[in-house]
Amino acid sequence: MRKPWFLVLLCLSLAALAWAEKGLEFPRYDGKDRVLDIDGKNYRKALKIHRMLCLLYHPPAPASKELEKQFQMTELVLELAAQVLEEKDIGFGMVDSEKDAKVAKKLGLEEEGSVYVFKDDRVIEFDGLLSADTIVEFLLDLLEDPVEVLDNALELQAFDRMEEEIRLVGYFKSQESEYFLAFQEAAEQFQPFIKFFATFEKSVAKELTLKMNEVDFYEPFMEEPVTIPDKPHTEEEIVAFITEHRRPTLRKLKAEDMFETWEDDLNGIHIVAFAEEEDPDGFEFIEILKEVARDNTENPDLSIVWIDPDDFPLLIPYWEKTFKVDLFRPQIGIVNVTDADSVWLEMDDDEDLPSAEELEDWIEDVLSGKVNTEDDDEDDDDDDDDDDDEKDDDDDDDDDDDDDDDDDDEDDDE
Numbered sequence: 407m408r409k410p411w412f413l414v415l416l417c418l419s420l421a422a423l424a425w426a427e428k429g430l431e432f433p434r435y436d437g438k439d440r441v442l443d444i445d446g447k448n449y450r451k452a453l454k455i456h457r458m459l460c461l462l463y464h465p466p467a468p469a470s471k472e473l474e475k476q477f478q479m480t481e482l483v484l485e486l487a488a489q490v491l492e493e494k495d496i497g498f499g500m501v502d503s504e505k506d507a508k509v510a511k512k513l514g515l516e517e518e519g520s521v522y523v524f525k526d527d528r529v530i531e532f533d534g535l536l537s538a539d540t541i542v543e544f545l546l547d548l549l550e551d552p553v554e555v556l557d558n559a560l561e562l563q564a565f566d567r568m569e570e571e572i573r574l575v576g577y578f579k580s581q582e583s584e585y586f587l588a589f590q591e592a593a594e595q596f597q598p599f600i601k602f603f604a605t606f607e608k609s610v611a612k613e614l615t616l617k618m619n620e621v622d623f624y625e626p627f628m629e630e631p632v633t634i635p636d637k638p639h640t641e642e643e644i645v646a647f648i649t650e651h652r653r654p655t656l657r658k659l660k661a662e663d664m665f666e667t668w669e670d671d672l673n674g675i676h677i678v679a680f681a682e683e684e685d686p687d688g689f690e691f692i693e694i695l696k697e698v699a700r701d702n703t704e705n706p707d708l709s710i711v712w713i714d715p716d717d718f719p720l721l722i723p724y725w726e727k728t729f730k731v732d733l734f735r736p737q738i739g740i741v742n743v744t745d746a747d748s749v750w751l752e753m754d755d756d757e758d759l760p761s762a763e764e765l766e767d768w769i770e771d772v773l774s775g776k777v778n779t780e781d782d783d784e785d786d787d788d789d790d791d792d793d794d795d796e797k798d799d800d801d802d803d804d805d806d807d808d809d810d811d812d813d814d815d816e817d818d819d820e
Contacts, residue, residue, distance in 0.1 A: 433490050440488035441481065442499035445506050449499075449513065456497035459524040460487075460532075460545065463515040466504045486538040487545075496545055523548065528594065533666035540661045547598035553590050556605040562613055565603060570658050573624040574648070575603040575631075577616035585619045585638040592644035599663060600648065623647065626654045627696045628703060656699035659713045667711060671743045675779070677710045677772060678748075680725070681736040684716060690759055691736035697762045698769065707773055710738075738765070740772055740779060747779040 442452055444461060453459055462484060468474055481500070488498040501510050503518050514529055515522055521532040521541065525548060532544055556562055556575070565575070574593075578586035586604060593602035605611055616622060619638035622631035634647050659667055668676070679695055682688035695710060702708050715722050715733045722733055729748045731737045736759060739750030751768050753760065760768070771777040 435486050441484045444499040444501045457495040459497045461522050462500045465518050487541050534662040544662050552593035552597045553602045553604050571601050573601045576621040577611040588641040591641040627656050655703045656710045676741050678741050679712045679738040742779045
């Protein structure tokens, strides 16, 4: 499922940009080659001289003109990102999976088409939309401190508004505390995908209802956090807890990790909801989804992917054609990630949106297997069989008519 999405979205960062007044001049590729062709001779030096090194692991350059153009577009995305981030000391390179297979093995590169970021002793896989703006934002986030400190009420308000994110927040004595250092080490393992916050202020901790050395885990769209048990925590304990609870009940598809989210399916399917947050019906539907998620947060088999079509305008025609739905209205259905086969909850244009209870009943049918994409395939097959039967019946009738005509001809001859 990655390839069609990737091809549709790749041109986002390559669109022609109009000239602007001073202060709003969007970067244009200046033609200078900055992206390295990484091989066995230069990869060590590239790692050493850059603060971070961003490598695209790609299959051999294609022979066809169409695929060659797509490959060149990918190179231009990296060149523009490298140009923008040159002063940040972030290097870019490409590794050929065939020609440089030994280097790829040494560096731990496995998935073709993925971007790997080398920072200190860590390797972070970027599994999102490969556009210049998305990857630049991702890399800038990696340059920030892995833990953000909350010092006052205004910063706490900003924290409360981040309901779409997985967040952890802890209360510690100081930045020298061994438990804060363990928290920080854990944060580095999940940066920039999961947000980590800490406070050393008693007043802020009181607002968060945190005790000393306590850490709370916030699932997206949930009203109340979960306190990690048995404080104080080691780095390994925090990492283990996050790993176990990382898949949210309701999560929003985002450009920076869209393919990772899509690959994190449950038994080959996703429950997918389309809703525009800026649209009144869409906003209402999202609130219903939140209510359902909060009521079922303990169910490990439930995970809903919310997609705001406004975030991916170039994909709207593709999704509407593939899933046969109207994305100008809220939709919810199940999607088979193998073949993109789907079944959608029927919602008439003139009727109200389903209630939380009705949505929960439908979700129960999905989880029990009563609603599934395979039944839809069988229905299609049955329709085809019926068409074949009707065709056979018509053919038989035609044969009978021909026989009657032959008999009439024989009678005339006599």
